[in-house]
Amino acid sequence: MQTVELIAKKRDGGTFSSEEITWLIEHYTQGSIPDYQMAALLMAIYLRGMDARETSDLTLAMANSGAQLRVNTQVSPVIDKHSTGGVGDKVTLAVAPLVAACGVAVGKMTGRGLGHTGGTADKLESVDGFHVELSRDDFMRILHEHQIVLAGQSNDLAPADGKLYALRDVTGIIESIPLIASSIMSKKLAIGASHLLLDVKFGSGAFMKTVEQARQLAQAMVEIGREAGLHTVAAITSMEQPLGRAIGNAIELAEAIDILHGKGPADVSELCYHEAAELLVMTGKATNEAEADQLVTQAIQSGAAVKKLAEVIAAQGGNLQQIEHPELLPAAPIRVMLAAPRTGYIAAINAEGIGLASMSLGAGRFKKGDPIDHRTGLILQAKVGDYLTAGEPLIEIHARNEQEAQDIQASLLACYQWSENPVQAQPLICDIIR
Ligand code: URA
16 A cells, blocks of 8 residues: 555545555554655545544544553443533543542543643642552552542553644644544543543634534544444533633632532533433433432532542542642632623623633643643633623632733733623533434
């Protein structure tokens, strides 16, 4: 086979056979296909697309390009949960211990934040001593002992995706549904949970800007999961405004702890409880939604859910006192309350703009490998639909110094749209694809 022939085939709208896809991924992973040819091929895929069978073959080839954890062969059922990324998205931090507290194991590898979206691994590292880098043996031991493990993404899983993602990132080829679906699902198949819940986000703060794009991506991933024997469900959820109130690292973890105590903001709490209940039904722990809701409520009210979070934090070397007393989490030295510039209803809050402002306070990375400041971020005092009088609190800025707090104020205010008339916030969950 010749790479140049395969590039031309896709350029002209052809369909790859399973053998061609396996050959391409094997040779690219080994280094015998150069990046310039793979970039041309990816651009042809971007422009011409791939059908469901090709996407599924690509996913399997990438999943098979490195180690396979097969967690499901040792603990079953074992769930995985993945969000396509958003601003203020602390859902995994709450859903994982909640589901584990209800008796279903959670074996999860979590990513770091890149761009304006945050990463669960960074948020967890707000806790003193906590480490996300675990050996495979430690991953399995902690999963066996505690029914929950929250590790960082291992580089030996789906290495073909690591190479392809880095290439796509610098050649303008990220926003392709078959390429995103196969990238995410190859890592999930390599971990090998029995059940997967995907949270596919759309809106100003998400990769997918429209609900239609999110639905297509969700459908592609659910289909890949079905083909591969991984029970996959996707929730399509809105990222038109930040989720909950906190955007940052330590402050998002503190909000997740509030959610586990039943005291979190209504929007994100409902999403977390809903996703946890969905997982309990998927795995057969509950026979229906009402029973699942009851299990979730019990885990919150009894304190079992927050205890589970403290347990996994301690198992991975973290200071559990900071979960029991979140006021001990790292805190920014400067807090500035930004006031509403006018009276009216909040009509929209640009999630991407808020995420970028939080990054510039140090809470996120402008490029891979940048250090982050776990203390900084933003706490929204009001959300879409709320009525404020000019001068009332709008956002609390948590900054390293006065200057940085000052510098972002104009861009923060530009994220808001106001209305004279009442505004109804959109529901968070748009659809569930099973
Ligand atoms: N996340 C991934 O893991 N891969 C993509 O292509 C996009 C988002």
